[in-house]
Amino acid sequence: MNLVTTLRRGHLLKHIDLSGVGLEIGPYDQPTVFKSEADVRYLDWKDKEQLVQECTHPDMIVDIPDIDYVVHSNRYCDYIADKFDYIIANHVMEHAPNMIQWLSDLCDMMQPGGVLFLALPDKKFSFDKYRQDTALSHFVAEYLAGVEDIPREHQIECEIYYDEAFVNKPMHVADKLDMNRIMEKLKAPPHVGIHSHVFESGTIVSKVLKPILMMGFVEFNLVDFVPARGETGGEMIIVLRKEPPRVELATEEFYSAAVETTHTSNTADTADTVDAVATAQRLADAEKAVAELRARLAVMQEEIASRTSTISALESSTSWRITAPLRAAVTKLRGLGPGGRNVSY
Structure with a gap:
């Protein structure tokens, strides 16, 4: 078990005891919870055999577990009738073209009081660092329009702003803005690793999470948030519980410029933290x-x-x-x- 998985488990086990039925989305070879210790099911777009065959590191030994639910879209409810006491999704939410719908579906798949554990990258630590944070209005528009596929806008954004230095390649603005190159990319299917949305620790709570909960799209309450740090692999942790939301959001907090957020919970107010x-x-x-x-x-x-x-x-x-x-x-x-x-x- 690597350090990142160990840290994830530490935050997860603060909120659940593994006694219920769990679901982990896309565990690959690093599940957060093992079948040997709990009644946990695994979900992916491909079964174990396909994942092993398509491993991008053929010389690397990977121990991929059996996949219980193989899905072919982000609407998991179309494939799963079971209800879960907790759901784990590490580095999945940023890939969902319609994030609010994705969260709503997960909420429907959970028992009352169930815990949703999310780990996702802070753009500052990834190849997305030059992209703009996805705005709340963008999420709402996608939900109301019923978006299901990755919009062309995201494909173009990724092509223009992808940090080539992240993969040790030179980066020239003339190449990035070459329309012929952009059009060629659009002719091909979207890359499997494309991030539909990008976030950063200093804005996601006040600009995205709290507003979505206040607008009543999902019946979740924010119970824990851990900002991204270099030593945590550049990922932030979000813990939601299926219960009526109790969210406070000051006008100044929502409309203010970004601030670096510290660890918060349902008993801590972000504005007080910033003042302190x-x-x-x-x-x-x-x-x-x-x-x-x-x-x-x-x-x-x-x-x-x-x-x-x-x-x-x-x-x-x-x-x-x-x-x-x-x-x-x-x-x-x-x-x-x-x-x-x-x-x-």
Whole structure:
């Protein structure tokens, strides 16, 4: 079990005990929950034999489990009548052309109180880093239009903004904007790994998740969110529970610029978190400024002490006493003007 899977399990087991019936979508060779430990079923677009044959790394040994449900569209309800106590979908939601419909279908497949565990990539850590975050209006429009296939817009967006450096290839804007190249790509079927939508940790809660729940598209409540970090493979964790949503979203939170989100739960408010972070930053800046002033003051005090010591040593020296009459004469001459007259100013 690799580190990413271990971290996923840690967050998952905070919310479920594996005693119910579970479903994991697209486990490939790294399932989050094993059949040996729980009553869990696996879903994919292909069966085990096909997945093994199409493995992109022929020299790599992969241990792909048997697939219980083989589907041929994102409408899983058309193939599955069972109900589940928890559903796991790692790096799946970003591929769904109609994300709200996909979430709604999963909600229908769950028992009341069931937990939906999602892991998805933050665009900043992937080949999508140059793409714009998918807007709420985009998700709503796709849902109302009943979109089922990847729109051409997404294909063009991926072609133009895909970060070639991610796969160690040169990247030139002239090539990216070549219409002949774009048209050739559109003639071919969409790449299986295309991301229909992109997200980042600092915006997904306030700009996507909370609004979708408030609009009543799905009966989920947001119970946990873990932002993406480099050490977690650049993926964020979202945990939803099938229950009436209790969502608070301040106007400023929804319309504000993106902020980096920290770990939140149903008892934490994002706006409070942002205010706390800002306050902590201001305090840190103030403490740094005070420390710098104290350091400068210490240097000045040390310099004054050094000069005072030098003056004291000079005044007590023999040469100082011997030259005293000469210094007095010079001082007197400075007070005389031309012709020896005293001058006052």
